[in-house]
Amino acid sequence: MDTVQVIQALGALAHAHRLSIYRLLVERGPAGLSAGAIAEGVGLAPSSLTFHLQNLQRSGLLVQRRESRSLIYSVDFDAMNTLVGYLTENCCAGSSCAIECKPAKPARAGRKIKAA
């Protein structure tokens, strides 16, 4: 997972509507939910919902399939696992998450940056 995708996924979840859409779909599991049902669940106009679903889909967090007239959205759990993996590997270093993460590089002294 490259940085661009990480940023896109983080950005997708960093919005109240999209986060609740995502959590709604997590609850539902692989079965997913139709666009209409999601719209009802979060109270958004259809076209606004599409906007957010596309964002989530572009980021790789959601997957779409057609089922007759409805388009069913469901979460791609691998994507979330990858995202969490990225965070624990690259953005944690100390305290409690250290068990699962390799410790951060110990900040080499010979760096062009001086502390003050």
Next chain:
Amino acid sequence: MDTVQVIQALGALAHAHRLSIYRLLVERGPAGLSAGAIAEGVGLAPSSLTFHLQNLQRSGLLVQRRESRSLIYSVDFDAMNTLVGYLTENCCAGSSCAIECKPAKPARAGRKIKAA
């Protein structure tokens, strides 16, 4: 950690400059880095950097302290752990992360939402 804070933290990291600022500081650990050093590291105008540092700080991911003339920024590892915790608890449900997460509620049938 309430939803608002989660969204703020996710949004803070969902930007190329801020993510690299954060990762730079993770490397440095609790010692942190002065604003000037960060600016040099990521190649931003001072005032632009302040903008991003404030965003990261507001979100709780960063902590600021003064050291003589310099302001030193360092990551708050607890905040990241909390964030990762939220994601694993609320946004994972299937596959590999299931070990640490309680499995998702099995999508009760008696819901006002119909699948299609």
Next chain:
DNA sequence: ACGATATTACGATGATTATCGAAACGTCAA
């Protein structure tokens, strides 16, 4: 107290995002 250094606050500007209604597009049932 003064000048130099480190950083932030302010104001302006362009870019991107979120929202929605209306129209278009697939899919199905009869």
Next chain:
DNA sequence: TTGACGTTTCGATAATCATCGTAATATCGT
């Protein structure tokens, strides 16, 4: 093949974000 349903595309609009130059603030050494 027409009509209804579910969803997306298209425009328009308001709001927020990112960037930077310049001015203000804080700290230090002398």
